Amino acid sequence: MRRQPLQCPFCDNYLASPVDIRSRSLDLTGGICICGAVYVLDRTGHNLGEIYLDALTFACKGDFDRALSLTPEEYETEILDYDIHTNTTGRSGSRTGRTGKLLFAKLKTG
Template structure:
């Protein structure tokens, strides 16, 4: 049965590696969000409502920067990091482009190689 495990998981949009289920992550300021990391260095934040993407961006950038908020706020989109906003089709275990108001939205952020947190 383990052979089917990868087929039953969503994959990272940057490297196509299977992703674990989102976990609750608590920031140093006590904020909790659902998300995770991929082996390629990408982080993801899960927004089940699709209505809290602003918070997801902030949490995701800080998480990608190892909790360094100053570094996170200094980054320039498309120059310092890549973003993918995707909706999950859990029936087919695939991502597709998120539309406004999509539920089960995942926000993926990957820092450029020279900026990755240690």
């Protein structure tokens, strides 16, 4: 598998490792890119449905109601395989179950 440093799929900016983020409406591990995209870590790769809404809420700056009201035309998402130990990503679609996933979400309008 070709590994590469963690980079934003929308703007190619190099990104820091996901960090724990906790606020009133959010409890996740992720980060924010300078382009406004957010990323959320799924450590096991098995909870993507669960973190999907987390990522959208994060992209909406914690506004859960707005996240719920988004239509698929209003945001873009990307999913990358992610190795938390080396902070690298790949697109192999590994099925071993040992690979974490990073879900990126970016709102098309501010």
